[in-house]
Amino acid sequence: MKTHLYLISLFIIFxxxxxxxxxxxxxxVENYYRALMDKNLNLMLAQVCPSWxxxxxxxxxxxxxxxxxxxxxxxxxxxxxxxxASVVCQGKIEANYGNEILxxxxxxxxxxxxxxxxxxxxxxxx
Numbered sequence: 465m466k467t468h469l470y471l472i473s474l475f476i477i478f479x480x481x482x483x484x485x486x487x488x489x490x491x492x493v494e495n496y497y498r499a500l501m502d503k504n505l506n507l508m509l510a511q512v513c514p515s516w517x518x519x520x521x522x523x524x525x526x527x528x529x530x531x532x533x534x535x536x537x538x539x540x541x542x543x544x545x546x547x548x549a550s551v552v553c554q555g556k557i558e559a560n561y562g563n564e565i566l567x568x569x570x571x572x573x574x575x576x577x578x579x580x581x582x583x584x585x586x587x588x589x590x
Contacts, residue, residue, distance in 0.1 A: 489549040490539040492586040493575045496520070497557070500527055501534045513578060513587035532559040537570065547579040 492511040499507035505524050512520045537555035544550075553575070557568040573589040 489541050489544065489577050489584050490551050490553075492577055492584050493539050493551050493553060494537060496586050497534055497537060497570070500524065501532055501557075503528060511586050513580065513585045516587050519588070527559065530559050530561055532557055539575075542574065549577045549579075549584070551575040551577050 496508055496511040499505075499511065500523060503524070505521070508520050508524060509517055535556050535558055537553060539551050539553040542550040542552045551574070553570045553573070555570045557570065559566045559568065575586060576588045576590070577584050578587045579585075
């Protein structure tokens, strides 16, 4: 019985560890979109690779003059290879352009996240 409980405990620790690692990889993507909705350019830029800052600024400008909401954002790691991960998300952005509501389905993108200097950063999407 002790062996069985020990194995269950190890399995729970393993699952928690996997979840914590994936959380680190998805965090820059989730933080990026939350900062975009809050119109917080500095926080957006803190989530991205230096090579992707220009695109982040473009995204910011696209939403700066509109009212937008993030709906049901949930991200998870699709794959990891060394210090690079692919992250996919569910959810959408609803942007109000006066008489029109534009919905952007976030599940259509695969986000490239890279670990640099001990932290994960969003480095693009396709």
